Amino acid sequence: MLIHEVLVVGGGLAGLMAALTATEKSDVAILSKIYPTRSHSGAAQGGFNAVLGEDDSISAHIFDTVKGSDYLGDQDAIEVLCSEGPELIRELERMGVLWSRNPEGGLAQRSLGGAGFPRACFAADISGHVVLHTLFEKVLERGIKIYPEWHLLELLVEEGQIAGALVYDLARAKLEIIRCKVLILATGGYGRAFAKTTNAFANTGDGMAIAYRAGAILSDMEFVQFHPTTLYGTNVLISEAARGEGGYLRNKDGERFMARYAPQKMELAPRDLVSRAIFKEIKEGRGIEGKYVHLDLTHLGEELLQQRLPQVKDLAARYAGVDAARNPIPIEPAQHYSMGGIRTDVWGMTSIPGLLAAGEAANVSVHGANRLGGNSLLETVVFGRRSGQRAAEIAGTERWVSLSEAAVSRYMEPWNSLLAGRTQAKQDDSPFAIQQEATSLMTRQVGVFRDGPELEDAVKRLAELKERYRRLTPPAGEQPYNYALMHYLELGYILDLCELIARGALRRTESRGAHFRLDYPQRDDQNWLCHTFVRRGEKGPEFSNGPVSLTHYPPQERGY
């Protein structure tokens, strides 16, 4: 048995920030299913929002975020996010982040969608990568123990509190118990629940699903962000920075169609609005080959592309065969970000004592119904740090929850038999087939545009797919690097979350932010200015409504 006061699960930005903070006062370890530097935070391109310029203001950042969230974001949490931003950016600078500079040597800032001011600090178009590697260097400096390529399987909850985790070392194919006083879930999102997604293969929502199974409250799961500009076909992300630096969206007639949907903000309207506009263009026959639209960067010039958007240029060339300096890039919207997640307060505390969550895995909620570009990276460091602080406090004051030998056996038994099982005989069904059907269904029927009958059908089909999943023989066998077993488990997480997303979407009979119902196209503050809470019950998910924090900004009509 391994023992740490604080166990951080996930080695992306939120996890590393939490660990670096908690290590000041407690014994911390990081457990991650891939090496930390491989985390999907590293794929973030655009930047970190923070108010630095004198012409900008914290209250403007707060208002942009509240409005961007379609008034579902908790205003107390948004105030924390925006107020602590500048200090965090400066701290990252002192840690060694190589920010892009303005001519005076200060931090350069660019415009991202839905913002009234250029307030995203960036490192060319590899912002996430640069910050992730800097935090990783600091983790090496602090000598924080890392368990790389270890998977969390189950949370140990005794006397209603976290007692530790049951984990699996992929290299040795061994189960282990890690005792801890506090466990921080920083496991990211569930992008792979959708066939069309910008997310990495690792993004299967493990932490959310495992927390849900352990009884934690999740919230706002129906709010899923679809990024407007992903490469047509492969859905590789093309950063919003491309529009921030001046890129245009054009339909088959070469028209900048955003003029019809957001005459003021144009291409820099929030993502929910731009994604809907693109699909509307395609649906009304103004798509190219009826399937996609163009992101036009040709007027920006080779030099700017090379300096500010080198990765975008490279991705377009390699995966779409397009020289972005000369030709427009074919793009389509695809799943990108999970607004919903494990419900937390502003210190990362969940509904289970000793269990904290931060980053995309959590729902604080600062993004509400729609996240603004540049706010998720900011969220990872602000709330990663806060959860690390709170974790260290708990570790310093709380006693260890007892975990009896009998309890350990009870937790281990089903997993031991799963691992000891024989490699199965050839089956008619497979995790690949089930995943393919489930994720296509999500993209088709629980995507940018939703309606009642389609959602009802999706809920029914997802239940059938879950039943098929239950009948699969797990790909057992005690061999090292058993990715088949991991894939099987990850599919289980995805299916649990798909159900919560689809049922949440069916239940919410209004349109708000990224959740758009064709049969209820209006926002309905009378009935739905509330969070969706869900927890696991005896007979399946139990939904309820939770209050939204409204401090200074009463809901208004949301135009751009």
Added chain:
Amino acid sequence: MNLSLEICRFNPEVDREPYFQEFRVEIAGHQTVLDALLEAWRQDPGLSFRRSCRSAICGSCAVAINGTPRLACQTLIRDIAGDNGRITIQPLPHFRQLKDLVVDLEPLFDSLKAVVPWLITRPEHDGHMDPAVSQRMESLSSCILCGICDAAICNPGGTKPAAYVKGLRLAQDTRDVLNEARLRLMQVPPEILKLFIKKMPDVCPKKVKVPEI
């Protein structure tokens, strides 16, 4: 196109030594070697290989393709499949093979520690940096620690090129207490340094340049 993938298999619990297994896959020329590996995985879920972002930023899928270390997700089929449609895929050379295409990464990550790979911030740093200095470090900061340079330019027992890249970046960082003193502390022999400078542009998937200093 119809491809024959020759994939190096090895399960330490069963096999005495590695062997090649052929997979027949149907893949378009504009798809990647990673797409081909995923297709092979569907045929045999017991096949082990690392992958995550599929857009050349995480560094997980570094393998040897037709003998050359590359990122599978960054390598297009049409660029490497010859007329016979045959592609060999092996684990990164100079790394210990743990299972199939999975290699031991611990020596790579361990080697970083030798260059003290973190900024030791000058107390007087006021948050400003000459944009020219910052731009000079940009290429070095785009390293994704995929291990490809180490596999291609092996320096047995000495500083690994990826560690050197990190050290060299910090040696140029005006915020750092050690700054240029890092060059002396790293003690990379001139002939090894020449080798890094010469070979890096050909092997690095992120085109990291080791500058002359």
